[in-house]
Amino acid sequence: MKILVCIKQVPGSSNVQVDPVTGVLIRSGIQNKMNPYDLYGIEVALTLKERYGGEVELITMGPPPAKAVILEAVAMGADRGTVLSDRKFAGADVLATAYTISQGIKKCGEYDLIICGKQTTDGDTAQVGAEVAEYLGLPNISNVCSVDEVKDGRLYVTAALDNKTVKESVSLPCLISVDGDINTPRLPSYKVKRSLTDDVVSFLSFADFSDQDPNHYGLNGSATQVERIFPPEKNTEKHTVSGNADEQAAELCALISKLKLI
Amino acid sequence: MGKLVINQSLVNASNAESITKLCPFGAISYENGALSISAACKMCKLCAKKSGGVVTYEEEAVAEIDKSLWRGILVYADCQGGTIHKVTLELCGKARELAKVTGHPVYALLIGENAAEQAKELLYYGVDKVFVYDDEAFRDFRIEPYAAAFYDFIEKIKPSSILVGATELGRQLAPRVAARCRSGLTADCTVLEMKENTDLIQIRPAFGGNIMAQIISPATRPQFCTVRYKIFNEPPRASEPSGEIVRMEVTEKMKKSEIEVLETNKKQTDVDISEADVIVAVGRGAQTEALRAQAEELASLLGGMVACTRPLVESNLFDPKRQIGLSGRTVKPKFIICLGISGAVQFAAGMKSSACIVAVNNDSSAPIFDIAHYCVVGDVAEILPRIIKNIKEAKNV
Known part of the structure; x- marks a missing residue:
């Protein structure tokens, strides 16, 4: 089986603030890491490879240092990966991101199964997977909570769907998004990491894609536009409960009883 | 739409450093006397606003x-x-409000099997037309x-405009169709408004941080958004139905699927914090075993449920179903007490429409105090046991 996992490098912390005077975003001490939800997808891919043979590749989109997540996944046991990197991709919304990734996938080859994590921790939209599937014309199943088997060209999975769980099968090739917590992702191997060479990572840019219309990528290819960004509204009806711990607890109890909670 | 242009002639050693620092994503670098912008750029355009004409x-x-x-x-209509x-009904109420600006009709789309009854029910919620695709497929x-x-x-x-409830179904269907x-x-989206030119104003937390973004789709139609359950209010059910039901033709081509x-x-009856009227929420500042046990006790005294922030789920202290926030559940209880929670926007987005928010945190600058109605600056370990003691005493009286 040839499996592709879509992964992303995200900021290690979501601690972003707006400077109240200048309006500039303050992102202190950014350290990047693999999107934690992607680890479950990689684990699913590696488990399938162990069971059915084949190869596990990765794809990510980001600035060149994003190759770190490819190297990490290779150290976990994946074979190789591709970074889609170009300034023309900057400012992409869900639509343009999904389109860029789908173009990258078409360039990388043909896969039996494409796996995405549930969502990223920086965008939290959980939408890119389904849009990639649409662009590639593949069936997709989200919220997969167990991958049961591959038989006669079909993948058997169990997926969560609101108040139900659904056992279903889908013909390959297809795309699935896997839930968090469905397995315990293995740790990267130190030994593999030490012997890693850069040739497990390839880079693709706009010039490599078959669609050469720059208006389909990045900000220009985005349907949504951020009109403004602003700090969240502060609550104006704010009451400070002061005093020592005894007094504070007493006031909260008075509130609780006023609200008829006891 | 557009692009960022660097006017290299204005770049010099003295302004280069301050310009590279303008970028919150570290995408601007200065090498060999020239500035460049890398693929890390998110097109927030702050550099264009703040660089004094160097980047435009x-x-x-x-x-x-x-x-x-x-x-x-x-x-x-999620049926x-x-x-x-119920998110469908909340969205019908919101759609009616938005429609007042443009005078557009409000429609509902129902896809299902034997859906006549649900279609009729929607006519009690201010919908002008319900379009139904009804088939066993x-x-x-x-x-x-x-x-x-x-x-x-x-x-x-x-x-x-198209409003889709952010159920697990809606979250796959909306992107596929969009x-x-x-x-x-x-x-x-946490706020929706309508412009007179029919652009839908969509507001949501963004960049994974304490920032809200106002988003429009000015050059494409239809404009899609998803909204979580309990963000908007459910409108009252009208005493009489109004509007009409339109049956749509289902073709053979539509029914094709690679999925069986x-x-x-049915999922086993799950912990569902989104239905709780009272929530005791626990964050990193209250994650010790003792404090978690006290939080449980307080929740049971108040007839409520315990919930938590993402880091506590990541440390395996709580089931993910108890997580509040963008990557967890949205809650809207009558009363929520946040213990040792800093209040990152990801968390706040999942609970800030709660009717009464109490926050206890020892850091007076924690963002949770920006959304709390009652702010208690103090040590959770000091205050929580005293609240429990007081409530027990009050209950005995």
Whole structure:
């Protein structure tokens, strides 16, 4: 089986603030890491490879240092990966991101199964997977909570769907998004990491894609536009409960009883 | 739409460093006397605003579309298993409010099997027309038939805005259809407003941080957004139904699917914090075993449930179902007490419409105090046991 996992490098912390005077975003001490939800997808891919043979590749989109997540996944046991990197991709919304990734996938080859994590921790939209599937014309199943088997060209999975769980099968090739917590992702191997060479990572840019219309990528290819960004509204009806711990607890109890909670 | 242009002639050693620091994403670098912008750029355009003309943003003409061809505000009616999900009703109420600005009709789209009754029920919630695709092919949710019916509707009726409940079903269906329309989709909006030119103003937390973004899709139609359950208010049920039901033709082509549903099981009755009226929420400042036990005790005294922040789920201290926030559940209880929670926007987005928010935190600058109604600066370990003691005493009286 040839499996592709879509992964992303995200900021290690979501601690972003707006400077109240200048309006500039303050992102202190950014350290990047693999999107934690992607680890479950990689684990699913590696488990399938162990069971059915084949190869596990990765794809990510980001600035060149994003190759770190490819190297990490290779150290976990994946074979190789591709970074889609170009300034023309900057400012992409869900639509343009999904389109860029789908173009990258078409360039990388043909896969039996494409796996995405549930969502990223920086965008939290959980939408890119389904849009990639649409662009590639593949069936997709989200919220997969167990991958049961591959038989006669079909993948058997169990997926969560609101108040139900659904056992279903889908013909390959297809795309699935896997839930968090469905397995315990293995740790990267130190030994593999030490012997890693850069040739497990390839880079693709706009010039490599078959669609050469720059208006389909990045900000220009985005349907949504951020009109403004602003700090969240502060609550104006704010009451400070002061005093020592005894007094504070007493006031909260008075509130609780006023609200008829006891 | 447009691009960032660097005017290298204005770059010098003295301003270069301050300009590279303007970028919150570290995308600007200075080498060999020239500035460059890398693929880390998110096009936030702060550099264009703050660099004194060194970096400028150049608008590029956007192909205009005729927005008057797109009329109506559509609510996707989530009716799995024959039950209308309440987020649908909340969205009908919001759609009616938005429609007042443009005078557009409010539509609902129902895809399912034997859906006549649900379609009729929607007419009690201020919908002008309910469009129904009713066929056994839609008994189980499979992405291709649902997306095909949805797209068929869009082609025929051309709605201007589409509101989809962010259920697990909605979160797969909306992006699939939005991509087919090559149109914009904004996930998890917390505020929706309408412009007179029919652009839908969508506001959501963004950049994974304490920032709200106001988003529009000015050059594409229809404009898609998803909204979580309990963000908007459910409108009252009218005493009489109004509006009409339109049956849509289901073609053989629509029914095709590569997916076969083998078995559907109801999830065991789950912990559902989104239904709780009272929530005791625990964050990193209250994660010790002792404090978690006290939080449980307080919750049971108040007839409520315990919930938590993402880091506590990541440390395996709580089941993910108890997590509040963008990557967890949205809650809207009558009363929520946040213990040792700093209040990152991801968390706040999942609870800030709660009727009464109490926050206890020893850091007086924690952002949770910006949304709390009652702010208690102090040590959770000191205050929590005293609250429990007081309540027990009050209950005995």
